[in-house]
Amino acid sequence: MSAPFGPEAFERLDAWLRTHLPALGDGLLHAESVSGGTSNVVVRLSRPDCTRPLILRKAPDRAPPASEKAIQREAMVLKALTGSRVPHPGFHGFSDDAGIVGGPFYIMDLVDGWAADLNPVTDQMSYRPDFIGSDLHYLAFAMIDGIIEMANLDYVAAGLGSFGKPEHFLERQAERWRSQMDSYPQRYPGYERHDRPGLDYVTDWLAANVPDTGRPGLMHGDYAMNNVMFANRPPARLAAIIDWETATIGDPMVDVAAYAGQLRRRSGVQPVRPYLDPAQFPYFEDAVDYFGEKTGRDVSMINYYLVLQKFRMTCILEYKVAEAAVGIAPLDKGRRFDNFVRTLLGEAEAIARATG
Incomplete structure (x- = not known):
């Protein structure tokens, strides 16, 4: 070292x-x-x-x-x-x-635990070899447990009352992320953004379908299995949530969608490129219902949050396409992320259209 x-x-x-x-x-x-x-x-x-x-x-x-x-x-x-x-x-x-x-x-x-690893080539999570079968299944619920505790935290009493801007949080999201995506041609001179079918539809759908069921709470903002530490030995449980740089006071359902959106569904639009092996993890509906039961929150509008999360990642990851287009990053990396962007946006549009 x-x-x-x-x-x-x-x-x-x-x-x-x-x-x-x-x-x-x-x-x-x-x-x-x-x-x-x-x-x-x-x-x-x-x-x-x-x-x-x-x-x-x-x-x-x-x-x-x-x-x-x-x-x-x-x-x-x-x-x-x-x-x-x-x-x-x-x-x-x-x-x-x-x-x-x-x-x-x-x-x-220094946390005594382990984190999953997201392979940049296969886009699949890998885990400690002694966490297999049912242990992996319950890692998913351990992840939801983490969001439950964040959602149930009295953030004002904890001293985070001025940490974010929870008022009209969801109403601001579509414009915020679309503006970031639209800024890339100016941020990366010479970059001409690729045609993104469905982008306008999803932007308008999000603005027109903001749910009124959300309640503010602490959210991580980048909640994934490689941003937590699991206890070293089964049963599956979180030792710590780490990498809090994108945390804010917003809507914890965004974190639910970020994680549970990778899980297989009993019905509806399936994730096209999940980084979690669907056979090893629980159903999306079970994970979402578990969150609702433990927090008392209305989860009936979860599809809105799925569309928002995939739209958000579409807008963020576009910068990697831009970097490759102007020579900052390799072209093959740009092609890879261009595919990611198209896939995410396609899923967002499919969910929005199916939801109505």
Whole structure:
């Protein structure tokens, strides 16, 4: 593993930890890179007299300002979740002093658990080999349990009352994501967006069919099996939800659609390219009903959320097509994501038309 910081930054961090996290111990600090590059920098911290290592997370060097803001938001969420039923890494401290390690950072527990891995070639999730058969089946319900706890959290009492803008959250979504997609030709000069059949229909359908059954709650925003940690041994259960940079106060049903939308359905439009093996996981309807039973929320408009989630991902992933078109990314990557975009939009349109 590479050294995560230069000598001076290392000394500044060591001094900050001694002042703010005496529980980490007094011995020689050891810092080891876990990940870095364009994603958040993750550093494992330990001392010989500390029984449990901690994790430091910060934005990468030369990251856009939004990345540093995301670190601050992640820290705010984890601090607010302290003592709650929402599975999360324990929070130990935050600093916005860029003079210590080059940017804002926070310290959290090292989670004892494992995460699924999404293969970029096959687009399939892989799991620990000792989680097979019925254990995989119940991993799906463990995922829904995580959304249930987020949805049931009293976010105002937890200190997240000003964390998002829940008023008219759903009403803003179609315009927000369509505007982002429409901005790519300006953001990537020379890019001419491909024809996207069904885009106007789905945009208009979402604007015209906003449900009035939603209730605001904490939502993760990128909820998937590679963004949680599962307990190391069966039975299937969450050890922690991680990667909170897209969290907000919105409608938790969006997270339900993001995850459960990959599950097979007893009826209706099936996911064309699910990254979950349908034979190993429960039915979509069972997962959604389970969420409704545990939260008391009306799930009758779940198709709206499915259309919204697939539309949202369509608009986001278009930027990868744009990057390939202007030479920032390989052409084969652009073709791959162009297929993703078409598939997602096609599913969104099919669900919208079938719903009426």
